[in-house]
Amino acid sequence: KDTYKSTGCFDLTCSGFVQTNKAVGLGGAIGPISSFHQQYELNYGIYLDNAGNWWLKIKHNTPVGYWPKEFLGQSATMVQWGGQVFSHEVKTKPPHTGTQMGSGDEAHARFGHACYISTVRIKDNSQMLKYPKFVNTHAAEPYCYSAVNDAPYGKEPIFYFGGPGRKPPYCP
Secondary structure, X not given: OOOOOOXXXXXXXXXXXXXXXXXXXXXXXXXXXXXXXXXXXXXXXXXXXXXXXXXXXXXXXEEEEEEOHHHHOOOOOOOOOOOOOOOOOOOOOOOOXXXXXXXXXXXXXXXXXXXXXXXXXXXXXXOOEEOXXXXXXXXXXXXXXXXXXXXXXXXXXXXXXXXXXXXXXXXX
């Protein structure tokens, strides 16, 4: 409701998450790590089990842990995918962080340069995995970071995102 200031959360630091796989460091990097012109794909999913718990799985069904049903309920009204950068310097002097997202390339550079998310699916009330009907992109700091939904007719859409962070004069 208020961009996570006092309500909601967006990552594994949310209360209630039960880690079941100690081989995965919560909040840490999961390899392999992509580099310039060498991109790797990692499979992630969140699934509702028969008991009503929401499981986080990575790398083709390796369970990391779950959110008990008491914390997330039986359904969601919105799903988001994307990237985020963090710095204590945001909105100070200089007004933005120099932290790059991904390789630092903008979304329009596309494959081989920008971060990307492909094969996005949700399971609606039909219990079938589907591409979401209403999709848009958003970049909170569009002069510093960007997002593109590349959805050519008849092909699988791919979301690209990234950016350099502070880059005067556009992103001071």
